[in-house]
Amino acid sequence: MALPARVRIVEVGPRDGLQNESVRVATPDKIRLVDRLADAGHTHIEVSAFVSPRWVPQMDDAEAVFSGITRRPGVRYTALVPNRTGLDRALGAGVSEVAVFAAASETFSQRNINASIEASLATYAEVCSAAAAAGLPVRGYLSTCFGCPFEGPVPPARVAELAARLVGMGVYEVALSDTIGVAHPAQIREVLEATQPGVPVEKLALHLHDTRGTALVNVYAGLLDGIATFDSSAGGLGGCPYAPGASGNLATEDLVYLLDGLGIETGVQLDGVLTASRGIEPLIGHDLPSRVYQAARARAASGR
Numbered sequence: 001m002a003l004p005a006r007v008r009i010v011e012v013g014p015r016d017g018l019q020n021e022s023v024r025v026a027t028p029d030k031i032r033l034v035d036r037l038a039d040a041g042h043t044h045i046e047v048s049a050f051v052s053p054r055w056v057p058q059m060d061d062a063e064a065v066f067s068g069i070t071r072r073p074g075v076r077y078t079a080l081v082p083n084r085t086g087l088d089r090a091l092g093a094g095v096s097e098v099a100v101f102a103a104a105s106e107t108f109s110q111r112n113i114n115a116s117i118e119a120s121l122a123t124y125a126e127v128c129s130a131a132a133a134a135g136l137p138v139r140g141y142l143s144t145c146f147g148c149p150f151e152g153p154v155p156p157a158r159v160a161e162l163a164a165r166l167v168g169m170g171v172y173e174v175a176l177s178d179t180i181g182v183a184h185p186a187q188i189r190e191v192l193e194a195t196q197p198g199v200p201v202e203k204l205a206l207h208l209h210d211t212r213g214t215a216l217v218n219v220y221a222g223l224l225d226g227i228a229t230f231d232s233s234a235g236g237l238g239g240c241p242y243a244p245g246a247s248g249n250l251a252t253e254d255l256v257y258l259l260d261g262l263g264i265e266t267g268v269q270l271d272g273v274l275t276a277s278r279g280i281e282p283l284i285g286h287d288l289p290s291r292v293y294q295a296a297r298a299r300a301a302s303g304r
């Protein structure tokens, strides 16, 4: 199959990245990160999460971040919402879109949102209809599609069923998520094949974590199967506080480098992402894992 001519990148660094950093990043620095990511050409930025501040204290300034960013025309500024309270907060903050987040394995659902899969879907159906009434698009995440940190393998048929139910309640796209970075290309194909009879490929995205270094090759497998939306985070920031061992998301720099090399348009400029990453790295207390970022940094240090 031909590769897509254009790919949409959903930048999740300010949310999925920063939610998992042990060092607290100050609100003005988060705002600067979001604005720099927009400068880099991103059109879809997940800014924060309107979740319980007791569960994820790193996201407790969601309102302040939204009120501080400079909104660019054509950019969607989005946030996670776990329930109606989250949606109301998101509406108050003027988000362009919200995302609900279900899981394909029961134990992860309980640990992440303190609810069974069924109970979460009932909540999300309400969130979807209230968002539709407010004219707000809803994206859906489905965690643990390729493996669960507590239960191990997850049947692709279960992923397919849940993805179709999310679409049935009105999400415009389901991000099939490799929460703990265990997927490999054969599994990407298997899950996409299982899912597609119920959900057209245009409504599927891949949200990959790079724990085992397979994220990029999984992108390539996804491209071969017609996936044209990928999530990534600047510098490879990221993880999940309720998934032991989950490390950073696929790095935006690594994704853009691959897609540029393949001649696939993204609208995102690598230099701009590197600038955003350079700004955040000194604030998180460790090196950013992106290989392309590290190569650029080494090159700059050597003066070549």
Ligand code: HMG
Pocket: 016, 019, 049, 050, 051, 052, 053, 054, 055, 056, 080, 082, 083, 085, 086, 087, 089, 101, 112, 113, 114, 141, 142, 143, 144, 177, 178, 179, 180, 207, 209, 239, 240, 241, 242
């Ligand atoms: P709970 O404790 O069962 O909820 O948490 P509750 O309804 O009993 O409420 C408890 C307290 O939280 C109450 O306050 C509520 O008002 C408050 P109190 O009366 O005790 O003072 N509350 C809220 N406050 C602010 N905003 C809200 C909200 N909701 C309730 N929206 C809940 C249930 C879902 C709220 C909680 O478990 C939660 O917030 N979980 C979020 C966990 C999270 O953010 N995980 C990381 C994101 S998911 C992820 O990273 C995966 C992804 O990247 C894809 C992948 O890689 O797999 C998306």
Ligand code: MG
Pocket: 016, 177, 179, 207, 209, 239, 240, 249
């Ligand atoms: Mg994630």
